[in-house]
Amino acid sequence: MNLEPMQKAAVLIEALPYIQRFNRKIVVVKYGGSAMVDEELKKKVIQDVVLLKLVGFKPIIVHGGGKEISRWVGKVGMEAQFKNGLRVTDEPTMEIAEMVLNKVNKSLVQLVSELGINAVGISGKDGMMLKCRKKYAGGEDIGFVGDVEEVNPKIIYDLLEKDFLPIICPIGFDEDFLSYNINADDAACAIATAVEAEKLAFLTDVEGVYKDYEDKSSLISEMTVEEAQNFVDSGMLGGGMLPKLQNCINAIKNGVSRVHILDGRIPHCLLLEIFTDKGIGTAIYNSEEDERYYHG
Numbered sequence: 001m002n003l004e005p006m007q008k009a010a011v012l013i014e015a016l017p018y019i020q021r022f023n024r025k026i027v028v029v030k031y032g033g034s035a036m037v038d039e040e041l042k043k044k045v046i047q048d049v050v051l052l053k054l055v056g057f058k059p060i061i062v063h064g065g066g067k068e069i070s071r072w073v074g075k076v077g078m079e080a081q082f083k084n085g086l087r088v089t090d091e092p093t094m095e096i097a098e099m100v101l102n103k104v105n106k107s108l109v110q111l112v113s114e115l116g117i118n119a120v121g122i123s124g125k126d127g128m129m130l131k132c133r134k135k136y137a138g139g140e141d142i143g144f145v146g147d148v149e150e151v152n153p154k155i156i157y158d159l160l161e162k163d164f165l166p167i168i169c170p171i172g173f174d175e176d177f178l179s180y181n182i183n184a185d186d187a188a189c190a191i192a193t194a195v196e197a198e199k200l201a202f203l204t205d206v207e208g209v210y211k212d213y214e215d216k217s218s219l220i221s222e223m224t225v226e227e228a229q230n231f232v233d234s235g236m237l238g239g240g241m242l243p244k245l246q247n248c249i250n251a252i253k254n255g256v257s258r259v260h261i262l263d264g265r266i267p268h269c270l271l272l273e274i275f276t277d278k279g280i281g282t283a284i285y286n287s288e289e290d291e292r293y294y295h296g
């Protein structure tokens with residue numbers, strides 16, 4: 001870093017109000033995409049989360065593992081199948097998904113532990129956290145894919161209270177205690193809502209939300225939840241962003257103060273978003289809450 005000493009001090013001072021404001025607050029980080037595949041990026045994400053913890057936030061990681069699941073499905077000679085963008089999860093696929101997600105989960109626990117922080121890796125079956133019901137894709141049965149029906153946040157609160165960093169993989173259970181694979185974005189939103197998180201940050205493979213999907217210079221830095229809803233309703237939003245943005249809106253309507261859509265391919269995107277005034281991705285916020293927090 002070729003900064004002058006005063007510039008280095010300025011960077012830290014810019015972070016000060018955020019460190020103050022988010023002290024003891026819960027920040028849910030949805031970790032997925034490229035940032036999970038690239039080992040260097042992975043280390044940086046973990047460093048960021050550990051830093052958040054050490055300055056007094058209460059971070060929670062919710063992670064996916066779609067690419068790893070597909071890889072292992074291939075390894076055992078099965079073929080990954082998708083319907084309407086959702087993985088068809090028959091019994092053997094679910095068995096692999098559960099093994100792989102738990103493996104990914106423990107590898108993240110290890111990385112956090114290596115930085116001296118006590119992490120505990122759990123799935124939504126632990127502490128009966130994520131109760132779900134079967135999801136149908138356009139009326140079609142796609143197997144053991146679930147929608148979150150209810151979150152029991154007790155185990156998360158217990159871990160946070162004992163100063164552990166919870167790392168959660170999105171597997172839930174139904175009324176017969178069968179395992180279900182849950183979309184990690186959905187799980188992160190449901191969890192953030194249940195624990196009344198201050199922030200929910202999504203690490204994605206795009207810079208954020210673009211005004212014009214085709215124009216990469218039209219990144220929207222900030223928008224209110226009302227603006228975001230209008231944007232969704234306008235039908236102008238490009239492909240994969242639609243469910244994500246709707247998820248963000250729901251999280252805010254249900255009490256999360258700010259949701260951040262970040263480019264996980266940018267090293268240290270979490271720090272750059274949370275500890276600077278301008279951030280680097282798209283921040284969506286509840287205007288009333290923001291008045292109180294940021295300008296109050």
Ligand SMILES: NC(=[NH2+])NCCC[C@H](N)C(=O)O
Nearest residue numbers: 221273274276278279281283
């Ligand atoms: N994309 C943006 N405009 N981000 C602004 C971030 C502001 C502040 N650091 C926060 O975490 O809330």
